[in-house]
Amino acid sequence: MAHERIEVDLPLAKVYEYLSDPTYFPHFFERIEKVNKINSQTFELSTTLGGENFEWTTNIIDDLRNTRFAWITINGNLNQTGTIRFTPLDNGERTRVDFSLDYRTFYGEPDEELAKFIKGLPAQMKKDLQRFKDEAEDGTFKQKADDTLTKIEEEEAEAEAEAKAEAEEEAAA
Numbered sequence: 001m002a003h004e005r006i007e008v009d010l011p012l013a014k015v016y017e018y019l020s021d022p023t024y025f026p027h028f029f030e031r032i033e034k035v036n037k038i039n040s041q042t043f044e045l046s047t048t049l050g051g052e053n054f055e056w057t058t059n060i061i062d063d064l065r066n067t068r069f070a071w072i073t074i075n076g077n078l079n080q081t082g083t084i085r086f087t088p089l090d091n092g093e094r095t096r097v098d099f100s101l102d103y104r105t106f107y108g109e110p111d112e113e114l115a116k117f118i119k120g121l122p123a124q125m126k127k128d129l130q131r132f133k134d135e136a137e138d139g140t141f142k143q144k145a146d147d148t149l150t151k152i153e154e155e156e157a158e159a160e161a162e163a164k165a166e167a168e169e170e171a172a173a
Contacts (some may be wrong), residue, residue: 007089012066022060024149084100
């Protein structure tokens with residue numbers, strides 16, 4: 001498990017808005033490649049480690065506005081749980097973020113790549129939260145996150161078009 005704390009020079013409501021939307025996770029979490037929103041409580045996440053695809057579905061289990069946001073894996077080949085706590089500082093002008101994140105396998109010991117990924121989680125999380133802080137404070141987070149989401153959608157559409165073209169070629173042959 002990794003736990004990191006960071007102080008952001010923005011009001012709590014703005015920090016909560018950004019961090020309580022899992023669709024933004026691929027932008028500032030380097031190790032999450034894609035998040036697909038199923039409904040308001042359920043999200044599919046994915047990453048690739050050592051050439052192996054990991055996909056898991058999470059449910060939001062706690063969403064106390066401007067206070068706490070938490071989720072847990074409900075299925076998939078990687079078990080992730082996370083909790084973000086928000087504390088106002090300086091009469092609400094700044095925000096302390098306490099972020100806990102845990103990855104585990106569902107059964108047995110992780111393979112070498114996954115073990116390395118889990119071991120590196122604290123350092124990676126610190127780096128990811130610093131990137132979030134920098135972009136949030138300079139006012140670029142929302143635009144950059146939206147750009148990341150657009151890029152992911154474009155790559156998916158391109159991959160689907162390629163797969164369709166290949167299928168059509170095989171059917172014609």
